[in-house]
Amino acid sequence: MPNRVRGNRFTCRSLVVAASAALMSLTLAPTAAQGASVRESRPVYSYDNAIRESVWVDTRLDGDGDGRTDRVAVDIVRPREAAEQGRRIPVIMDASPYYACCGRGNESQRKTYDANGRPVQFPLYYDNYFVPRGYAFVAVDLAGTNRSDGCVDVGGRSDIQSAKAVVDWLNGRARGYTTRTGAVRARAGWSTGATGMIGKSYDGTIANGVAATGVRGLRTIVPIGAISSWYDYYFAKGAPLYDSGPEWLSDYVESPEARARCGAVQQRLVDEAPRSGDLTGLWAERDYVPDAGRVTASVFAVHGMQDLNVRTKHFGQWWDALAAQGVDRKIWLSQTGHVDPFDFRRGEWVSTLHRWFDHYLLGYDNGIDREPMADIERAPDRWSTDRVWPPRSTTATSLRPGSGTAAGVGTLTLRPARPGTTETFTDDPRLDETDWAAAVDTPTPAKAGFITEPLTRELRLSGSARVTVTATASTSSAHLSAVLVDLGPDTIRDYAASGEGITTLAERTCWGASTAGDSSCFKETRARTTTVGHTIFSRGWADLGNHASDAHGRPLTPGRPYTISLDLHASDHVVPAGHRLALIVAGTDRDLIDPPPSVPRLTLDLARTAAHLPIVGGTPAFVRATAGSPEALGPRESRLGGVAEPRPIRPIPGGSIR
Structure with a gap:
């Protein structure tokens, strides 16, 4: 059938462009095993x-x-x-x-x-x-x-x-x-x-x-371990x-x-x-x-979920904002720290990036835009995928801390504590989140821990979380930390060691062509792992003086209660059956935030404190995982908008931001 040039609004120029595109398609032809609509650029130059x-x-x-x-x-x-x-x-x-x-x-x-x-x-x-x-x-x-x-x-x-x-x-x-x-x-x-x-x-x-x-x-x-707000690189709510x-x-x-x-x-x-x-x-x-x-532009974001340099709040808030705008996007989340995917999943990364650029820069219909949105590392070198991330069933579910049988060792359930219930701790700048987690079942003066019963089913948390705290300080300034912990044994990437989850080997593999002055051959890596009794998978910090404003802090009145929300960094973690989920609230997280000028004693009002967690399946999933009763569901959940034990090494601005 002849072309109807006028009816299809083809011009001489458009025919030339189409012919050029066809020639390029032949030059950069796909393998025979690929479908006719799938094309791949080839090393022909x-x-x-x-x-x-x-x-x-x-x-x-x-x-x-x-x-x-x-x-x-x-x-x-x-x-x-x-x-x-x-x-x-x-x-x-x-x-x-x-x-x-x-x-x-x-x-x-x-x-x-x-x-x-x-x-x-x-x-x-x-x-x-x-x-x-x-x-x-x-x-x-x-x-x-x-x-x-x-x-x-x-x-x-x-x-x-x-x-x-x-x-x-x-x-x-x-x-x-x-x-x-x-x-x-x-x-x-x-x-x-x-x-x-x-x-x-x-x-x-x-x-x-x-x-x-x-x-x-x-x-x-393709931002890898990238910052979305420089304030959030240097500060956390003050x-x-x-x-x-x-x-x-x-x-x-x-x-x-x-x-x-x-x-x-x-x-x-x-x-x-x-x-x-x-x-x-x-x-x-x-x-x-x-x-x-x-x-x-489309966005292919990559981030290590244990990146303590460019923390995961950066990709979380950027991802949520892009989702609200309907931006084409894809994400890889690894168990590493501040590591490039070329060094933890090399072959799959190069192949995926190749197809991504072919699609968005050359216009090839290779299907990558129809593939699952998210790849998530569940264990060292073991990955899962999600069609949409966070999964559509993810809802913000409010868990409430309660007092237990020992001071500082409380419960984490759907039921709010009785008015007047409190827990008290004293900031100790010598301790960090790993110290708190290791002693979560023990009354210690520097933290308050709240723990679920052992789970009867796995529980998945996916996305960004928030902890609202009402606290009374004994001094005019106070810093707060909140961390989520999976209490149970596991083998994870050793994100706190040198390499942040990888070991660099002597052997090299080559990715492309080389010249005498520019080799395509790079040292191979393998996962560096460690066995742990618990895994810290999300954290957040704030200055209590910023209770009234994210923009400006002010001195506290000792003895007066203040309410503030801490943004917990985005993550995707599955707490297995038999493990427990813990929320820890404390003061200075050593090496991750700086201590306040004085050492405060803080009293938490548990009835006015809550963790709003992105649970896949929402409240019913938490009820099933804790074998709870539907009658104890608590406040109505709200749907999310849009969509370790190792001791952390201290990140150095500039030096390790690379």
């Missing part, structure tokens, strides 16, 4: 012969105040054959502050250059694997780092514009130059404009921030999480040249980020969650 070049893109900002707009260095590797054929290609981009100071990946790879300044080594495997498959890889030095102008502002306007300007340049909306100071223009006529951003930690954070601008051309982001602020991280990653000229920016990071924990305008600028409605 030479990596050794690829074009390697540097461009400096104008950010249109003058962050260092030198009177000229800043240019950021953009190192590019792309297939030469596609360029010679006039074929435009999509871009995979990793924008990072770490390419010179600290390195990327498990082997801390840095960028290297030849004698003429042309890029030789691109860290990680993205270039080796994807360039032969018809992608360009672009590695951006954030402003103030490596070969870029400007200053590091730790997630602020300059950081985000550093990468956004490159997306604009790839789409013909910004100016690029062949040198850092010259006037010769560089254009990205070789690019389709379709861009996918990827990166771990700070790099993934930049991807979140750029997506939140709604920039056109950004088709997908409680300080580190003994330094963003100025330390800025100084850590800046180039020596930038450090000499960026004193004013550094001082702003001190002056506008007070250690009081007040939510200033500086933090509002670095909170990407309120702008989730601008996100047009």
